[in-house]
Amino acid sequence: MVLAVIAIIAIVAILLLMASLADRLKGKSRNVASVLVFVIPAFFLLGMGLIWPAVLTTYNSFFDRTSTTFVGFENYGWLFTNSDSQRAFINTAIWVLLVPVVSVLVGLLYALLIDGKKFEKVMKSLLFMPMAISFVGAGIIWRFMYDYRSAGQNQRGLLNAIIVAFGGEPVRFLQDSPLNTLFLIVVLIWVQAGFAMVLLSAAIKGIPMELIEAARLDGTNAWQMLTKITVPTIRPTLVVVYTTITIATLKVFDITQTMTGAKFQTQVLANQMYDQSFTFGNAGLGSSTAVIIFVLVIPIVVFNIRQMLKNKEVRG
Structure with missing residues (x-):
């Protein structure tokens, strides 16, 4: 729990620093940096909250109940035959x-x-x-x-x-x-x-x-x-x-x-x-x-x- 709070504080601090740096730029560089300040965290959260769990779940679906032994499509075979x-x-x-x-x-x-x-x-x-x-x-x-x-x-x-x-x-x-x-x-x-x-x-x-x-x-x-x-x-x-x-x-x-x-x-x-x-x-x-x-x-x-x-x- 403590580590999670520290991580959230660190992420917020980094975002504030990035926003401050983007605000000091001028012209197109400022626009691009401002967009990245919002896009990068969104992609990070999307990856951690959706993409990575989806990849990990797909990976585990090819293993046994303990996720240690590779069983191929055996689990899927069970789903359609049981x-x-x-x-x-x-x-x-x-x-x-x-x-x-x-x-x-x-x-x-x-x-x-x-x-x-x-x-x-x-x-x-x-x-x-x-x-x-x-x-x-x-x-x-x-x-x-x-x-x-x-x-x-x-x-x-x-x-x-x-x-x-x-x-x-x-x-x-x-x-x-x-x-x-x-x-x-x-x-x-x-x-x-x-x-x-x-x-x-x-x-x-x-x-x-x-x-x-x-x-x-x-x-x-x-x-x-x-x-x-x-x-x-x-x-x-x-x-x-x-x-x-x-x-x-x-x-x-x-x-x-x-x-x-x-x-x-x-x-x-x-x-x-x-x-x-x-x-x-x-x-x-x-x-x-x-x-x-x-x-x-x-x-x-x-x-x-x-x-x-x-x-x-x-x-x-």
């Missing part, structure tokens, strides 16, 4: 297929319905409120919602209390596979729909009024307005929202860990990475799982960047 790991892949795929699509659809529909309404701000706040809650907090809240007690006992879970009150049998929401995965997915949709709604609502309000009025004069109905005007116009925002939620879904960990402990066949890749690395002490399998998650994120990031560049070219 039944528990295959379940993690399947569950992650279900999450990625459902969460972004449903979150964007709910957010878009909600934004369209409340646009221009009297209590728009209040209604936006209600849907956005879950975004202020951490994933762990959301998991705890919904764990009490889904809580199960056997028939004849008092039900603490809100949903089962309602079901029993109407004469039904309590439901094992979190214990019975595969539906328990869908009930977990509902929690992330509940959190992310507000995020989608806020961005999409802002994009909808940014549609030129002249374009809307021209479409109405041409006799455009509500469905045509949505598919021909609204969605194409806000497409860049839709892409950003969809890809952002997809990346967050690929890394989901808190909800499954909090609500089921990744048991009852609800394991996802992030939970598997955690379990292998810290619960079972297998650095090789944990690192290889982390690499797989990283590789799965890359195409989404590349697609997002390409869309941003394409939109920039169109605007230019």
Whole structure:
């Protein structure tokens, strides 16, 4: 701890010295030096906080649990052949297929319905409120919602209390596979729909009024307005929202860990990475799982960047 504080003080002192020296220069040299004062620390932090850990994790993925014996692609072979790991892949795929699509659809529909309404701000706040809650907090809240007690006992879970009150049998929401995965997915949709709604609502309000009025004069109905005007116009925002939620879904960990402990066949890749690395002490399998998650994120990031560049070219 003391060494870390000393290192931070030393880095700050060096940066202040560099800034002072850059301020004494003149002309282009001063501009270049001023830029370097900000760029060098940024690259240093990027390298230490992202690039080096990524390289080290990739390196460890080719070694055994103690990171001492080279095993080649054995860890990756285990990931794709082990039944528990295959379940993690399947569950992650279900999450990625459902969460972004449903979150964007709910957010878009909600934004369209409340646009221009009297209590728009209040209604936006209600849907956005879950975004202020951490994933762990959301998991705890919904764990009490889904809580199960056997028939004849008092039900603490809100949903089962309602079901029993109407004469039904309590439901094992979190214990019975595969539906328990869908009930977990509902929690992330509940959190992310507000995020989608806020961005999409802002994009909808940014549609030129002249374009809307021209479409109405041409006799455009509500469905045509949505598919021909609204969605194409806000497409860049839709892409950003969809890809952002997809990346967050690929890394989901808190909800499954909090609500089921990744048991009852609800394991996802992030939970598997955690379990292998810290619960079972297998650095090789944990690192290889982390690499797989990283590789799965890359195409989404590349697609997002390409869309941003394409939109920039169109605007230019």
